[in-house]
Amino acid sequence: MHLIPTPRKMELKSGFYYFDGEMPDVKKEVKKSFLTEEGYRLTVDSDGVCIEGGSEKGVFYGEITLKQILNNYRGMLPYIYISDEPEFDYRGFMLDSARHFLTVEEVKKVIDACAYFKLNKFHFHLTDDQGFRFEMKEYPLLTEVGSKRRASEFSAEESVREEYAHYYTKAELKEIVEYCHERYIEVIPEFDIPGHTTTLLAAYPELSCTGEEIEPQTKGGVFEDILCAGNPETMKVIYAVIDEMCEIFTDKYFHIGGDEAPKTRWIECEKCHKKKAELGLRNFQELQGWLMNEVAEYLKTKGKKAICWNDALKGGNLDSTNTVVSLWLERNNRSIEWANSGKGLIVESNVPLYMDYPYAVNSLEKIYKFNPKKLKGLTEVGANSILGIESPAWSEHIRDFTELTYMCFPRWLAVAETAWTGGNKKGFPQFLETTRFYCDVLTEMKITPAERDVWSGAPQKAVPQLLKYGKRMLSPESVIDFIKVQKNELFGGGK
Numbered sequence: 001m002h003l004i005p006t007p008r009k010m011e012l013k014s015g016f017y018y019f020d021g022e023m024p025d026v027k028k029e030v031k032k033s034f035l036t037e038e039g040y041r042l043t044v045d046s047d048g049v050c051i052e053g054g055s056e057k058g059v060f061y062g063e064i065t066l067k068q069i070l071n072n073y074r075g076m077l078p079y080i081y082i083s084d085e086p087e088f089d090y091r092g093f094m095l096d097s098a099r100h101f102l103t104v105e106e107v108k109k110v111i112d113a114c115a116y117f118k119l120n121k122f123h124f125h126l127t128d129d130q131g132f133r134f135e136m137k138e139y140p141l142l143t144e145v146g147s148k149r150r151a152s153e154f155s156a157e158e159s160v161r162e163e164y165a166h167y168y169t170k171a172e173l174k175e176i177v178e179y180c181h182e183r184y185i186e187v188i189p190e191f192d193i194p195g196h197t198t199t200l201l202a203a204y205p206e207l208s209c210t211g212e213e214i215e216p217q218t219k220g221g222v223f224e225d226i227l228c229a230g231n232p233e234t235m236k237v238i239y240a241v242i243d244e245m246c247e248i249f250t251d252k253y254f255h256i257g258g259d260e261a262p263k264t265r266w267i268e269c270e271k272c273h274k275k276k277a278e279l280g281l282r283n284f285q286e287l288q289g290w291l292m293n294e295v296a297e298y299l300k301t302k303g304k305k306a307i308c309w310n311d312a313l314k315g316g317n318l319d320s321t322n323t324v325v326s327l328w329l330e331r332n333n334r335s336i337e338w339a340n341s342g343k344g345l346i347v348e349s350n351v352p353l354y355m356d357y358p359y360a361v362n363s364l365e366k367i368y369k370f371n372p373k374k375l376k377g378l379t380e381v382g383a384n385s386i387l388g389i390e391s392p393a394w395s396e397h398i399r400d401f402t403e404l405t406y407m408c409f410p411r412w413l414a415v416a417e418t419a420w421t422g423g424n425k426k427g428f429p430q431f432l433e434t435t436r437f438y439c440d441v442l443t444e445m446k447i448t449p450a451e452r453d454v455w456s457g458a459p460q461k462a463v464p465q466l467l468k469y470g471k472r473m474l475s476p477e478s479v480i481d482f483i484k485v486q487k488n489e490l491f492g493g494g495k
């Protein structure tokens with residue numbers, strides 16, 4: 001039987017239940033006291049089909065499992081008993097519409113596919129150096145100026161010279177949020193601060209330390225111009241964006257970025273020095289920690305919990321009461337220590353979870369075998385502080401929907417398997433068969449996965465992918481270089 005994710009407990013019995021039409025009648029019941037919120041039991045016997053869930057959400061997951069079983073047996077169902085619940089509450093996928101934009105219809109197709117494999121958190125990266133994709137009323141230049149860049153030069157060889165201009169209206173984002181909620185997916189907007197903010201500074205140059213005019217970036221990277229932490233206007237704009245985003249994004253988590261914020265400008269800025277002294281802080285990493293804490297506190301007044309990339313831990317003063325950390329890349333073990341002291345951690349390690357990395361680096365097998373609870377240095381408390389995993393699809397190099405589905409599918413099936421079942425998986429050959437099976441289902445959903453050779457064989461079989469996207473997609477060597485450069489930028493040079 002092909003099911004993704006694999007249910008915790010499944011007993012296949014002898015006998016079949018026959019029914020007319022596409023779907024059998026299903027008896028559904030919420031049984032709060034017996035089951036966890038996302039847990040469910042599915043029974044098929046001579047009386048028919050029954051789904052019990054710990055909540056409506058649990059019932060929904062039972063229905064998905066039923067649909068998947070029906071993909072295996074059309075017109076009849078084997079007698080079966082399934083009792084299931086996820087290992088992790090947080091089972092996330094991330095889309096980056098800041099670098100390359102996805103239409104509402106494209107986003108919905110991805111959501112459909114992810115819901116089908118029981119992923120439940122959609123992290124939407126909406127603002128970055130190359131695009132501000134949110135329709136902002138109070139500071140309209142954020143959208144007017146920030147949503148347009150002059151060209152796309154993410155790859156030197158294939159630069160696109162015409163203007164690239166896109167944003168989502170509030171009505172469109174509401175539609176996406178509702179679409180997710182109908183599928184029991186929470187939406188987490190990301191407003192990345194204080195770095196990755198060239199578009200904000202292009203709109204309102206007075207928010208930078210230098211006040212100089214700049215334009216939205218046309219290629220990827222880490223940029224030195226960031227929001228000035230010593231300017232009170234910065235906080236006003238941040239809160240205004242949060243206010244307007246919170247009208248649309250009504251779920252618990254709100255991502256405030258915090259990654260790759262070089263302190264070059266702060267070190268040279270009188271206002272930043274003054275702020276640091278006024279707060280009695282020792283260095284500019286602490287100043288970033290202070291900024292993230294202020295914003296997390298503001299989000300708390302709106303009933304939200306902040307998420308920060310692990311870079312925000314460098315000051316050592318991030319407050320865990322309002323914030324959880326998402327770990328993407330780290331040398332100094334701060335995230336592990338954070339988790340070991342009982343603070344919430346979402347694991348999105350670039351290896352194996354970044355979907356913009358080639359299949360030769362982050363293979364289906366590596367994702368399948370990944371156990372976030374076995375990260376080096378994690379204690380038992382640390383392992384229990386892992387909220388779950390998330391897999392980002394950064395879009396500097398993924399330019400459109402076709403490339404996106406190629407990179408994410410079928411790898412997000414392995415992400416879904418790991419997120420639901422945790423680390424105790426031993427059946428990769430079986431999982432490969434099941435993945436092959438679901439690639440056909442994905443195609444019916446208008447999601448075209450990568451061809452089999454790319455993901456089902458030895459890493460060298462992924463070479464066609466490198467050849468296909470060789471000029472733009474990162475090669476294994478360039479990924480290694482990239483990680484080295486990132487490590488240097490993030491941890492070296494006393495920044």
Ligand code: ACM
Nearest residue numbers: 259260309328394
């Ligand atoms: C990141 O990849 N900069 C979080």
Ligand code: ZN
Nearest residue numbers: 209228269272
């Ligand atoms: Zn400053």
